[in-house]
Amino acid sequence: MIRSYSEIVERVERKEAVVMTAEDVSRLLQAGEASRLSEVDVVTTATRAVMSGTYAVLSFPLAGPGSFLRARRAWINGIEVQVGPCPNENLGILDLMVLGTAHSRSRPNYGGGHLFRDLVEGKKALVEVETDCGRCIQAEVGLEEMPFARLFGSRHAFKNYSAFVNAGSEPVATIFHRLAFAPQCSEATFSGCGLISPLKNDPLLESIGIGSRILLNGAEGYVIGTGTRSSRDRPNLSGFADMQKMDPELMGGFVTSAGPECICSWAMAIPIVSQKILAEIARPDEDIPLPVSDVSSRAAIGVADYGDVWTEVDLDVIFEPESCISCSSCRAEESCPMQAISHQSGRVERDEWLCFHCGLCVSLCPGGAFRSRLGAVELNTESGDYKRIPVTLRQSDRLRAVKLAGDLKKRILDGSFKIAEPVGRIS
Ligand code: SF4
Ligand code: SF4
Structure with missing residues (x-):
């Protein structure tokens, strides 16, 4: 039975709601109990992956008022950061924007994603500032000295990511592999958590909207809207949460052969407010397309499915x-x-x-x-050929995403995570 958003919220508050993780739903279907799906009110979903579109806005006092007029350039642990947008003239306060994909000039294989995790773990970071009068100021700063530390996703949680192969004849350095990508389609890498991913379960954004509550790296945050390059076929989301409440295990840096990238995690509750969502939660990994592209040209060379990479494999190593x-x-x-x-x-x-x-x-x-059994991409090319290409690297961590969806379910059931109707639809 399909209920309205407000009815589901009331059922959750009265502790009458049936809340299941996307994995619970999958197990129900495997047990031949599809008829019980109509009893479900809320499905909890999650994803953990390399997510390039990540940045943090940090604001903190560096020196006393009047100690410098404005900061001209700044680095944290050797990572050049954007100063501003506020100049904080003469206040000794810095407002900085740090990109998750920025690389350190002083630490090899260290980038924004590593810095975010270090800060959340409670480590101090070295801040270096060049002022507009040419003075250099240095200080060790931790998250507890930052009254404002907020992480944003400008493009997170795609409904479908891709698998990559190198169709050329030479190895390629790329963010989609830790090593030089071997040529001749001899190996595959991929991203995406398949059936437990939030947008797979609500692809038309009927339940998720502006202001939907999320867990971003374990901290409660909100959906802002869609992210960059979001489309009807391949939607993604933008959102934010405070870094002070994040869990370091769910975030971090990920080194690739083109430099460090940034890992983030999302967990979302999907109230089942439409027949479409009910149909989507029943969709197995085998029915979710996994587009396969050449890593250099980014041209699509065929389609596999998430069953190839997430069923009859090991989630752990x-x-x-x-x-x-x-x-x-x-x-x-x-x-x-x-x-x-x-x-x-x-x-x-x-x-x-x-x-x-x-x-x-x-x-x-x-x-x-x-x-670990990592599976293989079963590639059906546009010219009608078939290829089986072994997976050598996963850029999504479904093991922790499963745990995260379970944690969210527990929080909803014990009342510590509140589901609230979005303030607006995402068009
Ligand atoms: S066998 Fe031991 S030393 Fe060799 S690659 Fe494996 S873990 Fe490393
Ligand atoms: S599975 Fe774990 S230990 Fe092995 S390469 Fe990946 S992150 Fe490192």
Whole structure:
């Protein structure tokens, strides 16, 4: 039975609502209980992925009033940041905009995404400012010294991302791979969490609207509207939340062969207010197209589906250090996009908290210390050919997205996350 938004909100408040994660729904369907779908009021969804369209606005006092007129240029941990938009003339206060994809001049493989996570973890950052009279000021600043620290997504949570292959004859450095992308369509990388992604479940934005509450990196925030390059076929969202309340495990930097990128997570509750949403929540991974493009030209070369990469695969990468054969140089450690692998006292270790379960180490480790079934893109090309291309790197972390959708469900049921009707429709 389809209910109105306000009826669903009332049912949640009275603790009568049926709230399920998108995974619960999938399991219900696999158990042949499709008829029970009509009982569901709210589906919780989530995604965690490399999301380039991320920036932060930070504002904090750097020096006493009158200590400089205006900042001309500024860096945080070596990352050049945009000064402004407010000049804060003579106040000693900085307003700065930091791009998630900006790269540090002083720290290799360190960018905006790493900085955001470091700040949320409570680490201090080195701020360097060049003033308009040529003075240099330095200070160590942490999130607790920032009365305003807000993260924005200008293009997040696409309904469908893509898979990439390199159809050329030479390796390519790209943000879509940690290493040079091997040629001749010999490997594939992809992004997107498939059936648990928010916009997959509400592609016409009937339930999600301006002002919808979200969890952005675990902090409560709001949808602003669509993001850049959003279209009816491939919608995405823009939104924001305060960094002070974020969970570092859900964010961070991700190193690629074209420099560091930025990871973000979204969780959203989708009240089922239309037949279309009811139909979409039942759609399995196999029915969600995964466009496959050439990484250099970005030209579409065929279509696969999310079933290829998320069914009969392992969401996690299993780590068995006893299988390590102590290579003279550890390719897994050198290449891990999260810098999660290290050697301590001659023994290989993995930082479970950092690991993204991208799977890259699986094909790089000759000892088999990392194991996971990553699947393969079953590519049907426009010329009618068929190719099976193994996945070597995932740029989405469905394992944590599943957990996040579960956390949101719990918060809704215990009343700590309030569902409220959006203030406006997104046209
Ligand atoms: S690549 Fe694998 S086997 Fe070789 S040192 Fe690293 S963890 Fe050990
Ligand atoms: S799966 Fe392997 S390569 Fe990927 S983040 Fe984890 S340890 Fe690093």
